[in-house]
Amino acid sequence: MSEPLDVMRKRLHMRSIRRGIKEMDLILMGFSKAHLAELNADDLGLYDQLLSENDHDLYQWVSGQSVEPEPYRGLMDLIRKGAVGVTKPATN
Numbered sequence: 001m002s003e004p005l006d007v008m009r010k011r012l013h014m015r016s017i018r019r020g021i022k023e024m025d026l027i028l029m030g031f032s033k034a035h036l037a038e039l040n041a042d043d044l045g046l047y048d049q050l051l052s053e054n055d056h057d058l059y060q061w062v063s064g065q066s067v068e069p070e071p072y073r074g075l076m077d078l079i080r081k082g083a084v085g086v087t088k089p090a091t092n
Contacts, residue, residue: 008044009036012051020055027062027083034082046075 003011013036016028028051039047050058050072061068061076062083068076 005041005044008048009039012036012044012047015048015051021059024055024058024062027059027079030082031079035078043075046071050075 013032016032016036017025019025019028036044036047057066060066061072062080064080
């Protein structure tokens with residue numbers, strides 16, 4: 001039996017806000033609030049996999065210090081858009 005999407009979204013939100021490093025708490029909390037409700041089942045599954053990655057790797061991907069694996073590229077683009085000001089100063 002698969003997990004209902006509303007339950008999955010709640011679980012992923014909790015995993016988003018309780019990370020290993022504070023920067024990722026802030027970045028993923030913002031992403032979760034802004035985008036989890038609109039993600040389809042496949043994208044939620046991919047986000048679930050992403051949350052299993054090491055926080056230091058995630059931060060390097062978000063901040064552009066290294067390149068994320070191809071399957072995460074679209075999702076990371078969305079996350080990066082919301083991370084401006086956390087990973088680098090916002091520009092006017």
